[in-house]
Amino acid sequence: MNNYQSIFSEGFDLKYCVKGQGKPILVVGSSVYYPRLFSENLYKHFQFIFLDHRGFVEPPRALKQEDYTLDKIVDDIETARQLLKLEDFIILGHSGHAFMALAYAEKYPQNVQKVILLNSAPTNSQERQQQSFSFFNETASAERTKQFEHDIAFLENDINNDPDRRFVHMCIRMGAHSFYDYTFDAAYMWDGVYTNMEVIDYLWGVAFAERNLIQSMARVDKPIFVGLGRYDYLVAPVSLWESIDHSYKNVKKIIFEKSGHNPMFEEPNTFDSELINWVNE
Known part of the structure; x- marks a missing residue:
């Protein structure tokens, strides 16, 4: 059973839970969903902090669009960092949350040691989503x-x-x-994951469609781990990331050959080994 605590930001009750010990890794997303994906083995190596964002909590009032911009999400992460007294930490974003993690690292680079981006396409534009569907069909x-x-x-x-x-x-x-x-x-x-569709629709449909992670990565001078699943058709194909090659000295790109969208769950031994080695480099 996870022990949840709250961080309040502009009325939003953002829950978080802490698992493990060691170097802190802040996972942006749902504090209910994400602890179910990572192996108990990883918690022996790192302290994972699973933090809600505004798309996964009940709204404190009728919302306006300015309540859930990407900037608001990023500043919530900074509020949490201050309250948790995190310094020189690793930030992790999976799927759409990769956009949040990288945006935080771009705005607050002084706080971030490394960045982990898992199972995202470089952009969530309609064109890219259609490209992924076509790749599946073909x-x-x-x-x-x-x-x-x-x-x-x-x-x-x-x-x-x-x-x-x-x-x-x-x-x-x-x-x-x-x-x-x-x-x-x-x-x-x-089970038990609350979703605010007003917030999620805006972030995934608008904010993440307007951004490109590869372009943003060029502005983040930190070690970055990019993890992809060969069978992750949600954000396929992995060739969308082919421009990230050996010339990007700060980026480690790993394709997990027997995974879809969740290699930490589907190939835990391989995933854990790759992540532990990279973090400790």
């Missing part, structure tokens, strides 16, 4: 495609019955796009 096995067609048929009904959890239902029904084992049912991972 390259996925017949069995994977059949599984996806079976699962996605339930999505409309899921959303009609429970529209406030549209993001969760989509993540679950996109399992054949998300996991190396395309039959895996990730529903349990989302």
